[in-house]
Amino acid sequence: MTGPDTVHARFRHAYPGFELDVDLTLPGTGITALFGHSGCGKTTLLRCMAGLQRAPGEMTVLGEPWQTAGFHKPVHQRALAYVFQETHLFPHLSVRRNLEFGYRRTPAGQRRIVFDDAVHWLGLEALLSRMPAGLSGGERQRVAIARALLTSPRLLLMDEPLSALDRASKQEILPYLERLKDTLAIPVVYVSHATAEVARLADHLVMMDRGRVVAQGPLQETLARTDPPFRLDDDAGVILEGRLRHLDEHWHLALFDFGQGQLWLRHEGPMRPGDRLRVQVLARDVSLALQEHRDQSIQNLLPARIERVETDVSPGTSLVRLRVGATPFLSRLTTRSVHQLGLRPGQGVWMQVKSVALVD
Numbered sequence: 001m002t003g004p005d006t007v008h009a010r011f012r013h014a015y016p017g018f019e020l021d022v023d024l025t026l027p028g029t030g031i032t033a034l035f036g037h038s039g040c041g042k043t044t045l046l047r048c049m050a051g052l053q054r055a056p057g058e059m060t061v062l063g064e065p066w067q068t069a070g071f072h073k074p075v076h077q078r079a080l081a082y083v084f085q086e087t088h089l090f091p092h093l094s095v096r097r098n099l100e101f102g103y104r105r106t107p108a109g110q111r112r113i114v115f116d117d118a119v120h121w122l123g124l125e126a127l128l129s130r131m132p133a134g135l136s137g138g139e140r141q142r143v144a145i146a147r148a149l150l151t152s153p154r155l156l157l158m159d160e161p162l163s164a165l166d167r168a169s170k171q172e173i174l175p176y177l178e179r180l181k182d183t184l185a186i187p188v189v190y191v192s193h194a195t196a197e198v199a200r201l202a203d204h205l206v207m208m209d210r211g212r213v214v215a216q217g218p219l220q221e222t223l224a225r226t227d228p229p230f231r232l233d234d235d236a237g238v239i240l241e242g243r244l245r246h247l248d249e250h251w252h253l254a255l256f257d258f259g260q261g262q263l264w265l266r267h268e269g270p271m272r273p274g275d276r277l278r279v280q281v282l283a284r285d286v287s288l289a290l291q292e293h294r295d296q297s298i299q300n301l302l303p304a305r306i307e308r309v310e311t312d313v314s315p316g317t318s319l320v321r322l323r324v325g326a327t328p329f330l331s332r333l334t335t336r337s338v339h340q341l342g343l344r345p346g347q348g349v350w351m352q353v354k355s356v357a358l359v360d
């Protein structure tokens with residue numbers, strides 16, 4: 001399905017020993033994460049979308065054809081920005097001049113992003129007169145992203161933009177990317193290996209395996225899929241979105257409301273009631289009981305219904321897919337427990353959640 005509010009990409013391309021064959025329709029706003037093991041074809045797909053890699057197929061961006069059976073819009077005529085792991089800033093130009101380079105590339109009548117807005121969104125006010133060599137890795141990447149935005153793209157492609165940064169720089173830049181996600185009204189396709197990054201930023205997820213799309217959809221539903229090859233081994237779990245309802249200062253706990261239920265999490269850092277949060281609940285932190293046991297240490301106890309019981313990565317463990325209202329959860333149990341409790345689809349159970357992590 002393609003339309004004025006979507007990005008449609010359909011490509012086939014072969015390298016020796018590798019074949020890309022995808023047909024994707026992505027939302028026209030928000031961040032779509034392209035996720036998958038090394039070598040599954042993420043960068044090749046991005047290059048096909050950009051037109052840098054010539055491949056038979058189709059590409060339509062918000063109703064505008066970039067590629068059809070008999071037409072290939074030249075790369076330089078596409079309103080497209082590409083942010084890489086390496087920033088490719090001009091070393092001899094100040095931050096301001098680097099940004100102006102992006103800005104001036106777009107004719108005045110086609111500019112949709114104001115210079116000062118991009119500077120503000122990426123927090124670059126104090127860096128404008130600096131030279132790239134004197135910037136930290138995170139600062140350089142912020143400049144590269146602002147420069148890309150100042151070309152007023154209709155599509156932003158980001159290929160592992162944080163992977164060259166250390167943990168501290170990643171933490172520094174993530175809030176800026178989050179802010180952009182809420183401000184920008186264009187589609188962003190974001191390649192990443194890191195589940196934490198995907199969990200924090202993406203709205204939509206595309207999982208790839210050996211050149212094929214194996215799952216795609218809204219982040220929460222797609223991350224919670226249990227059927228191979230989507231399964232995320234140790235990272236299997238779900239992401240919940242909701243609001244902070246209440247802070248219990250005495251016990252240093254925060255009550256998180258995901259619409260269909262509530263969970264306690266540790267009160268960390270600055271938080272205020274009403275704040276929107278994303279939290280991760282890993283399958284290994286969820287256990288199940290047939291009755292409501294209040295006489296145990298786990299604070300988070302929720303009634304749930306079993307949807308499916310699946311074999312796991314090893315035969316000794318099973319993955320149970322559940323729902324609390326409409327919200328999916330996963331629980332990793334030993335296969336012996338599944339048999340002893342007689343767990344089966346449709347059954348009502350009590351879900352005990354040992355730990356809930358704020359996605360940071």
Ligand SMILES: Nc1ncnc2c1ncn2[C@@H]1O[C@H](COP(=O)(O)OP(=O)(O)OP(=O)(O)O)[C@@H](O)[C@H]1O
Nearest residue numbers: 015016017018036037038039040041042043044045
């Ligand atoms: N120019 C090329 N010539 C031949 N084979 C290529 C070329 N570019 C990529 N490949 C192969 O195509 C496959 C997909 O590569 P691609 O870089 O798209 O994967 P990826 O998912 O982005 O990997 P990573 O996460 O490691 O960056 C790999 O097997 C790779 O070796």
